[in-house]
Amino acid sequence: MTEPEARVPIVDADQTGEPIVDSPLSPLLDTQRLIVCVGSGGVGKTTTAAALGIAAAKRGRETAVLTIDPARRLRDALGITTLDGEPHRVPLGRRGVKGSLDAMVLDTKRTFDELIQRYAPTSAAAERVLTNRIYASVSTVLAGSQEYMAMERLHALAGSGHYDLLVVDTPPTQHALDFLEAPERLTALLTSRAAAILQNPSLILAREGSRLAQAALSAVLRGLERFTGFEMLRDVAEFVAGLEEFSAGFQERAASVAQFLREPATSFVLVTTAAPARVAETLAFHRELVRAGLPFAGFVVNRVLPPGLLGTPPLPDVEPASDADRELGRKLVELQRRFAAMVLAERAEIDRLRAAAPGALVVEVPLATDEPSSLSRLITLSRALG
Amino acid sequence: MLDAALQRRLVFITGKGGVGRTAVALSLALAAVRAGKRTLVVEVNPLGRLGEYLGDRTLAPEPTEITPELAAATIAPTVILEDFLAGMLRIRALARRLLESNTFRVVTAAAPGLEDFLTLVRIAEWEEERIGFRRKRHRFDLVIVDAPATGHSVPLLSTPDTLLKMLPFGPLTSTARDLAMLLGDPKRAAVAIVTRAEEMAVNETLELATALMRIGVTLLPTIVNAVDPFRFTRPEGRRVAAEPPDLPPEWAPYLGVARFTLARQRAAERQIRRLTQALPDRPICLPSVEAGKLTLETLEPLADALAHPRASTSRRAS
Numbered sequence: 001m002t003e004p005e006a007r008v009p010i011v012d013a014d015q016t017g018e019p020i021v022d023s024p025l026s027p028l029l030d031t032q033r034l035i036v037c038v039g040s041g042g043v044g045k046t047t048t049a050a051a052l053g054i055a056a057a058k059r060g061r062e063t064a065v066l067t068i069d070p071a072r073r074l075r076d077a078l079g080i081t082t083l084d085g086e087p088h089r090v091p092l093g094r095r096g097v098k099g100s101l102d103a104m105v106l107d108t109k110r111t112f113d114e115l116i117q118r119y120a121p122t123s124a125a126a127e128r129v130l131t132n133r134i135y136a137s138v139s140t141v142l143a144g145s146q147e148y149m150a151m152e153r154l155h156a157l158a159g160s161g162h163y164d165l166l167v168v169d170t171p172p173t174q175h176a177l178d179f180l181e182a183p184e185r186l187t188a189l190l191t192s193r194a195a196a197i198l199q200n201p202s203l204i205l206a207r208e209g210s211r212l213a214q215a216a217l218s219a220v221l222r223g224l225e226r227f228t229g230f231e232m233l234r235d236v237a238e239f240v241a242g243l244e245e246f247s248a249g250f251q252e253r254a255a256s257v258a259q260f261l262r263e264p265a266t267s268f269v270l271v272t273t274a275a276p277a278r279v280a281e282t283l284a285f286h287r288e289l290v291r292a293g294l295p296f297a298g299f300v301v302n303r304v305l306p307p308g309l310l311g312t313p314p315l316p317d318v319e320p321a322s323d324a325d326r327e328l329g330r331k332l333v334e335l336q337r338r339f340a341a342m343v344l345a346e347r348a349e350i351d352r353l354r355a356a357a358p359g360a361l362v363v364e365v366p367l368a369t370d371e372p373s374s375l376s377r378l379i380t381l382s383r384a385l386g
Numbered sequence: 387m388l389d390a391a392l393q394r395r396l397v398f399i400t401g402k403g404g405v406g407r408t409a410v411a412l413s414l415a416l417a418a419v420r421a422g423k424r425t426l427v428v429e430v431n432p433l434g435r436l437g438e439y440l441g442d443r444t445l446a447p448e449p450t451e452i453t454p455e456l457a458a459a460t461i462a463p464t465v466i467l468e469d470f471l472a473g474m475l476r477i478r479a480l481a482r483r484l485l486e487s488n489t490f491r492v493v494t495a496a497a498p499g500l501e502d503f504l505t506l507v508r509i510a511e512w513e514e515e516r517i518g519f520r521r522k523r524h525r526f527d528l529v530i531v532d533a534p535a536t537g538h539s540v541p542l543l544s545t546p547d548t549l550l551k552m553l554p555f556g557p558l559t560s561t562a563r564d565l566a567m568l569l570g571d572p573k574r575a576a577v578a579i580v581t582r583a584e585e586m587a588v589n590e591t592l593e594l595a596t597a598l599m600r601i602g603v604t605l606l607p608t609i610v611n612a613v614d615p616f617r618f619t620r621p622e623g624r625r626v627a628a629e630p631p632d633l634p635p636e637w638a639p640y641l642g643v644a645r646f647t648l649a650r651q652r653a654a655e656r657q658i659r660r661l662t663q664a665l666p667d668r669p670i671c672l673p674s675v676e677a678g679k680l681t682l683e684t685l686e687p688l689a690d691a692l693a694h695p696r697a698s699t700s701r702r703a704s
Contacts, residue, residue: 042404309646311639318637325634328622332640335616339643369649370585 024361026386029056032267035167039271040281044302048271049169051378053101055386060098061164068106068171078103079375085110111153119249151257267297274304274346283356298361299353306366307343387607387670388417388692394576396513398531400539401580402590406611408436410580411532413688419455423527430534432462439680463501470504502545506565536594544601570602578606583613583654592664607667612674623648670695
């Protein structure tokens, strides 16, 4: 972890007439192969990932940003017509950008399909799973499958050699590491024990192993069958038994993803705002990352009030010349007081981040008067990040 | 907004994650209690903060009395599944054991909508519950549901219809039909979307409103939460924005913050205008409350604004 370096202006790559200033994150954008953005929902994580991607492209790297947010707004903001499971080039070309940026969205179902095709011993085995009636619902509902698929897609992309840098926006989770544990959880579900139980359901109640327990279970399963209206038990058994054939492949893959996330060329960035509740969550994420031995690089604090707007004290008295002036003057003084108090509160929160992670990079992104809903606004935002 | 809600017996509060659904649901409950309604507020989220706002209470799957006129409950999917299984098995320990198994989670994942269906059944039971001599009056005049975020609320509210399409005959059909009738009855049930005066939240609100209208539920006016109560009037805005500013020159140090706030105010007004133009009812704006711990007291201003929208933060776009 290095101290933030002195800000050095470099050439204006986006031809907006303003010099690009190195941010503390610039060295990461130049050297890393994977940047993972983690944070609570609603802190601007997807936008930050997109802006980091733009910043890296401007610095000459072949970059891809992988988002879990298929929001039309992001697609429009990036200036592309489709945002889906395929990479789409973000039109930065006319702006003198040396690198490039592709954007794609995580498509859970499709990644799951590809995984099954890849690890199926035979195409008939793959077909059995893919055509299973409950596969569609299970593959999206299964706990952790979305997080797992995000990691899976990443691994595949990193291996493709098409990109210098991948920037990924993780799903908003209660626990930052859900997505890391997802492969283990998924494989645990698919071990032979689960399959065996489904083939002989009374094993769930093995300890009770009585006739009563077996009768109970079959009553429940009959009830569930009535609810779903098809022979669910058989389908589930087929599904799990089918997946079992892949579980060795899955486990190997999970280990390799875990390794990839801990490489020196990987950095985790925590995205937050300066609101006390968000900072508290971010500090909890930080502890989790550190405990898991993941390479944490720094914080991006979004929507920070620009302190530069505050006039230099002592501020002049507002002496009204008319009633209208009196009311407006009162409002100006009130706004100033309120803004100063909010700036102070935000500084205290940002100091808490610095104190919890000494030496970590902290980048503040100023609050804009509107949301970054166009490519030029995203490019402006990217300047704050590198 | 309040009148429209008080005419119903069941109101769902939904919206994008993080916009303040729970605070709005509780504020609406407060306003209803003030209007003399015995109110139940239900949270459909095992990790929700309703109990925290009610003075760090642990809420149960059965209504807990907060005041004589206000009760609160929480619905956790595992608890209702357990009740459902216990009903079939008659032995709760077996139901619990079954729920703890990973394999069973795969099995319930394969019965999509089961949890949602059971959640709605539970809510409908509270809506119908009667007490007193010859069970003459409803236990609750109004049930307010702090429903799941956007992505999940449409599947939740369309569960009865989905089920009826999937299983036109069967043991659950009459229950599903009753639920579908309750949710589709504009006199009894309605849905309010909570949003913020931000572009992304408004986009999502407009999409959600369309989806909800398509499944045939009645929409209440949209609630725009956390609108800054500070505002420049139009003439003031013009004076601040003018170049050079139409202000005494010695006020210049105040200009930076003033212009920034004005730009934010105008951006918020643009978003509120989008909602006004696209939706049948005028949105209701609720003021932002001081950050920090939310309690019934800190929510009073929101309850006021729901009861008297014009007096508090109703605003015309400039």
